[in-house]
Amino acid sequence: xxxxxxxxxxxxxxxxxxxxxxxxxxxxxxxxxxxxxxxxxxxxxxxxxxxxxxxxxxxxxxxxxxxxxxxxxxxxxxxxxxxxxxxxxxxxxxxxxxxxxxxxxxxxxxxxxxxxxxxxxxxxxxxxxxxxxxxxxxxxxxxxxxxxxxxxxxxxxxxxxxxxxxxxxxxxxxxxxxxxxxxxxxxxxxxxxxxxxxxxxxxxxxxxxxxxxxxxxxxxxxxxxxxxxxxxxxxxxxxxxxxxxxxxxxxxxxxxxxxxxxxxxxxxxxxxxxxxxxxxxxxxxxxxxxx
Amino acid sequence: xxxxxxxxxxxxxxxxxxxxxxxxxxxxxxxxxxxxxxxxxxxxxxxxxxxxxxxxxxxxxxxxxxxxxxxxxxxxxxxxxxxxxxxxxxxxxxxxxxxxxxxxxxxxxxxxxxxxxxxxxxxxxxxxxxxxxxxxxxxxxxxxxxxxxxxxxxxxxxxxxxxxxxxxxxxxxxxxxxxxxxxxxxxxxxxxxxxxxxxxxxxxxxxxxxxxxxxxxxxxxxxxxxxxxxxxxxxxxxxxxxxxxxxxxxxxxxxxxxxxxxxxxxxxxxxxxxxxxxxxxxxxxxxxxxx
DNA sequence: TTGCATTACGAAAGTCGTAATCATG
DNA sequence: CATGATTACGACTTTCGTAATGCAA
Numbered sequence: 001x002x003x004x005x006x007x008x009x010x011x012x013x014x015x016x017x018x019x020x021x022x023x024x025x026x027x028x029x030x031x032x033x034x035x036x037x038x039x040x041x042x043x044x045x046x047x048x049x050x051x052x053x054x055x056x057x058x059x060x061x062x063x064x065x066x067x068x069x070x071x072x073x074x075x076x077x078x079x080x081x082x083x084x085x086x087x088x089x090x091x092x093x094x095x096x097x098x099x100x101x102x103x104x105x106x107x108x109x110x111x112x113x114x115x116x117x118x119x120x121x122x123x124x125x126x127x128x129x130x131x132x133x134x135x136x137x138x139x140x141x142x143x144x145x146x147x148x149x150x151x152x153x154x155x156x157x158x159x160x161x162x163x164x165x166x167x168x169x170x171x172x173x174x175x176x177x178x179x180x181x182x183x184x185x186x187x188x189x190x191x192x193x194x195x196x197x198x199x200x201x202x203x204x205x206x207x208x209x210x211x212x213x214x215x216x217x218x219x220x221x222x223x224x225x226x227x228x229x230x231x232x233x234x235x236x237x238x239x240x241x242x243x244x245x246x247x248x249x250x251x252x253x254x255x256x257x258x259x260x261x262x263x264x265x266x267x268x269x270x271x272x273x274x275x276x277x278x279x280x281x282x283x284x285x286x287x288x289x290x291x
Numbered sequence: 292x293x294x295x296x297x298x299x300x301x302x303x304x305x306x307x308x309x310x311x312x313x314x315x316x317x318x319x320x321x322x323x324x325x326x327x328x329x330x331x332x333x334x335x336x337x338x339x340x341x342x343x344x345x346x347x348x349x350x351x352x353x354x355x356x357x358x359x360x361x362x363x364x365x366x367x368x369x370x371x372x373x374x375x376x377x378x379x380x381x382x383x384x385x386x387x388x389x390x391x392x393x394x395x396x397x398x399x400x401x402x403x404x405x406x407x408x409x410x411x412x413x414x415x416x417x418x419x420x421x422x423x424x425x426x427x428x429x430x431x432x433x434x435x436x437x438x439x440x441x442x443x444x445x446x447x448x449x450x451x452x453x454x455x456x457x458x459x460x461x462x463x464x465x466x467x468x469x470x471x472x473x474x475x476x477x478x479x480x481x482x483x484x485x486x487x488x489x490x491x492x493x494x495x496x497x498x499x500x501x502x503x504x505x506x507x508x509x510x511x512x513x514x515x516x517x518x519x520x521x522x523x524x525x526x527x528x529x530x531x532x533x534x535x536x537x538x539x540x541x542x543x544x545x546x547x548x549x550x551x552x553x554x555x556x557x558x559x560x561x562x563x564x565x566x567x568x569x570x571x572x573x574x575x576x577x578x579x580x581x582x
Numbered sequence: 583t584t585g586c587a588t589t590a591c592g593a594a595a596g597t598c599g600t601a602a603t604c605a606t607g
Numbered sequence: 608c609a610t611g612a613t614t615a616c617g618a619c620t621t622t623c624g625t626a627a628t629g630c631a632a
Contacts, residue, residue, distance in 0.1 A: 001368050003294065018612060031598055033613055038597095043368070045375050050612065051606060061374045064452075065367035072363065076356035077292050077334070083352045084336050158449075161355070309587060322623055324588055329622090341587065342631065 075160040078137030087280030094139035111288035135159035140282040142273035169267040171246040173258030187262035199240040366451040369428030378571030385430035402579035426450035431573040433564035460558040462537040464549030478553035490531040
């Protein structure tokens with residue numbers, strides 16, 4: 001179970017081909033074949049069926065372990081290296097699209113005012129990638145958002161030991177087309193909307209919604225991507241509903257209306273993610289964001 | 292960051308000596324020296340100070356990552372192997388001393404009655420070890436106990452992906468010497484006992500208690516080991532207080548008295564731990580224990 | 583001097599690439 | 608057949624053990 005072989009294995013599984021994986025990893029077909037053979041010999045199990053190249057049941061099981069394992073390995077390496085590195089005046093912030101709220105942007109601005117020389121990079125990406133970037137030390141701090149019961153933690157993806165701290169909670173609204181029969185209501189119960197058609201979007205994962213509220217929430221349309229304006233346009237055009245933070249869809253925006261959720265009590269929560277921070281700008285910024 | 296080198300590193304760090312680690316791992320002194328050198332070269336950092344052999348700050352950081360990482364690696368391997376193995380009529384159960392309650396023993400007995408050919412092994416050990424045994428597949432099921440707020444999960448140590456399920460909660464009592472001024476009370480508030488002297492014992496971790504109740508609970512005596520009778524004897528002799536499940540210290544036992552805790556609301560909770568179980572005796576037993 | 587880590591070096595094993603071979607759609 | 612995985616084999620690299628060397632109590 002050499003990580004080297006594991007990396008090759010996940011690449012082959014992803015590519016569905018030995019030769020494609022060889023090209024991607026800069027090896028020859030033959031080397032890949034030998035590595036997979038070595039891994040299979042080590043475990044005493046076939047991991048891939050050939051022609052077409054697909055993981056066997058055991059291979060699928062290994063895949064589930066391998067990715068997070070390799071991530072943790074990179075994270076450990078990065079953390080040790082970082083712990084010995086000199087603090088730098090460059091900060092990288094990884095944020096989910098709805099995680100970087102106006103309030104947090106303000107706090108960041110105030111913190112920067114006190115440290116004018118501080119270079120800041122902000123990267124927007126999905127929650128798993130945020131966690132991975134923070135774990136691997138590519139980002140010093142991460143901001144992930146999600147639905148939660150009030151003051152409940154978010155449970156970000158496990159990418160190794162990491163500190164989390166809530167940095168903001170705000171109300172949640174149902175995004176409805178302006179002409180929707182319920183658009184005029186003062187508040188809505190989510191249970192009453194479980195049979196409506198919903199948008200599947202990374203900005204509001206339906207799986208999370210079902211875990212918090214219950215079954216239902218059938219998918220009307222899938223939206224891939226980060227852009228909130230696209231999402232609101234889809235809602236406005238009646239393709240389906242979604243949930244958004246109240247500050248994002250305050251009143252009526254571009255043909256969509258946000259109606260507060262009265263039950264169950266839900267909040268849009270933002271959490272700060274970081275590894276063990278050495279004293280320096282990153283730690284200061286973490287304090288500033290925590291408020 | 293080869294796991295092989297990592298294993299060598301943690302062994303050397305634990306032994307505090309290259310030669311002792313060499314003996315333990317079945318290598319020569321020279322090989323160990325070369326492996327540590329390779330790891331240090333890979334990270335570009337000194338990890339051990341020599342004479343005496345002690346981890347450097349970077350080495351300490353690496354140690355924190357290495358142990359759980361290696362555990363997860365073994366766990367992944369075991370899980371893949373297990374997923375492909377035929378179900379066997381032998382079950383191993385890893386339990387913490389207070390995790391294997393009478394109620395659970397009964398459920399186990401009933402489950403065995405239905406499957407007379409089932410061989411069962413029960414291993415008692417600490418919570419980390421239970422988690423590790425389950426993760427590595429040495430045990431099919433684990434039972435860990437701990438203090439928690441009612442219906443709150445226990446958060447067992449992270450040893451890889453694992454399913455947890457509550458299998459029992461019962462009240463908690465403060466164990467007091469029979470002659471203690473408070474021994475006659477119907478109930479006690481823990482906050483009032485924060486200044487009393489407490490026993491440090493793995494059966495009731497004070498760190499957990501402090502996290503749930505607050506600071507205080509100074510240590511009067513440390514007890515290492517699993518034996519509840521020893522613990523009760525220590526309480527009876529006035530060496531300090533501890534918390535126990537109500538069924539363990541129901542009335543007065545051997546000079547100690549259990550007084551219910553009225554505030555905060557705490558329970559002694561037992562959780563079942565297991566990996567993904569293939570259909571078979573282990574899964575059946577898990578169902579039986581869950582009740 | 584003694585115990586223990588390091589270095590030098592040769593033997594053994596492992597890993598990769600080239601090229602031939604094999605299997606399957 | 609043709610595409611793509613496997614096998615054979617040689618070159619190179621890595622890793623270990625033996626033995627000599629270095630170093631601090």
